[in-house]
Amino acid sequence: MMNLFEELSKWLSDAERVSIVGVGNVMRGDDGFGVEVVKRLKELGVPSNIQLIEAGQVPESFLGVMRRFKPTHVLFVDAAIQGLNPGELRLLDPRDELGIPISTHKIPLRLLCEYVEETMGSKTLVLAIQPKHVGMEVGLSDPVRKGVQEAADTLHRALGEIGGVKVVEAEEGEMLDVELEESFLRRNLELAEENRRRFKEHGVTAIDVLGSVGSGKTSLIACMVALLKDRYRIGYIAGDLKTTIDADRRARHGVHVIQENTGRECDLDASLVARALDRLNLSELDLVFIENVGNLICPADFPLGSDKRIVVVSVTEGPYMVVKHPYIFMEADVAVINKVDLAEAMGVDVDALERDALRINPKISVVRTNCRECEGVEGVIRALGL
Numbered sequence: 001m002m003n004l005f006e007e008l009s010k011w012l013s014d015a016e017r018v019s020i021v022g023v024g025n026v027m028r029g030d031d032g033f034g035v036e037v038v039k040r041l042k043e044l045g046v047p048s049n050i051q052l053i054e055a056g057q058v059p060e061s062f063l064g065v066m067r068r069f070k071p072t073h074v075l076f077v078d079a080a081i082q083g084l085n086p087g088e089l090r091l092l093d094p095r096d097e098l099g100i101p102i103s104t105h106k107i108p109l110r111l112l113c114e115y116v117e118e119t120m121g122s123k124t125l126v127l128a129i130q131p132k133h134v135g136m137e138v139g140l141s142d143p144v145r146k147g148v149q150e151a152a153d154t155l156h157r158a159l160g161e162i163g164g165v166k167v168v169e170a171e172e173g174e175m176l177d178v179e180l181e182e183s184f185l186r187r188n189l190e191l192a193e194e195n196r197r198r199f200k201e202h203g204v205t206a207i208d209v210l211g212s213v214g215s216g217k218t219s220l221i222a223c224m225v226a227l228l229k230d231r232y233r234i235g236y237i238a239g240d241l242k243t244t245i246d247a248d249r250r251a252r253h254g255v256h257v258i259q260e261n262t263g264r265e266c267d268l269d270a271s272l273v274a275r276a277l278d279r280l281n282l283s284e285l286d287l288v289f290i291e292n293v294g295n296l297i298c299p300a301d302f303p304l305g306s307d308k309r310i311v312v313v314s315v316t317e318g319p320y321m322v323v324k325h326p327y328i329f330m331e332a333d334v335a336v337i338n339k340v341d342l343a344e345a346m347g348v349d350v351d352a353l354e355r356d357a358l359r360i361n362p363k364i365s366v367v368r369t370n371c372r373e374c375e376g377v378e379g380v381i382r383a384l385g386l
Helices: 004-011 029-044 059-069 109-120 142-162 172-201 217-228 245-251 270-278 326-330 340-346 350-360 377-383
Strands: 018-023 050-056 073-081 089-092 123-129 205-211 234-240 256-261 287-291 308-314 334-338 365-368
Touching: 004 089, 004 142, 018 029, 018 059, 029 050, 029 073, 029 123, 029 142, 050 059, 059 109, 073 109, 073 142, 089 142, 109 123, 123 142, 172 205, 172 270, 205 217, 217 234, 217 287, 217 308, 217 334, 217 377, 234 270, 326 350, 334 350, 334 377, 350 365, 365 377
Parallel strands: 018 050, 018 073, 073 123, 205 287, 205 308, 234 256, 234 287, 308 334, 334 365
Antiparallel strands: 089 123
16 A cells, blocks of 8 residues: 555646645634645745645635646645544545535535636545644644645655746735635624623523524524523524524524624624624523524634534425535534424435534534424523523
């Protein structure tokens, strides 16, 4: 069996020009692996027919730069859940199983590789690492930090015989975008911690509920309120783009309700929750449900300061809803698979959905429900420790 250096050398044996594309989000712990590898290669120096690209979360934005370089080979460097030990490296053929990617690429990496091969005629390969932590934190875990060193050193050796440095530098505006994004995410983390402190000071348990439009978030909260209203004083923060429909439904149950309309924004953030807390008398509450905007992508980057996070998916959303949105499940404490009464009619394997969730996050609690009849909701309440 060949080692990593031998595999890379064999793949690069006919290479003339190579693009190394570091993919990932440096604000998400080990997801910054690909970007850090490219940074390390810049420090080491590479031949002039090697193009180094720090693509971050938008590798597709650098397709024009790659096309002008005319690479014969393109290597994407990324983190992916492969069921390995944290820090283990693998070379993956994009035509085969890539594991579960954790970067929030607008275009899946597999499709990006296919596009590069078809339009540029380049060979593509993915150098992936098994992450340990991918939460909202800055910095790599120890095994992935060692993986960066190993990957960069091995690449540097393998590239050594292919010829100065072609480094793609971000334009001034691009750098500003990155700096603003990182600054904004850091500020959200600070505000989320402040929200958490406020909840704790008043002895309030906060539950963040996420899910796509129509998944059953509101129905789940309605069932939990009905079961818990005699044991807890309950508050409810409703996130929506425009309407107050969900908030009005909860108000009818005697719940203290605050509506937060986000307008064009696709999620609640910690500042909006802080604003809602200013209008809630936390001293009169024991439990607060925060229903986020119907979206499984945007909220992943914005913790709100809650004690627990629930993600709701329904069988009517198809068999791939979990694997297509790994970030949100990595951050969740409880996964609710809703509308299980429709699974057979929809041809969806509920066991497979549960396996997908546990593969992404082995610590997550998975509960099956039919929220229309409040079936299984007591299991959700137990999973939350309420």
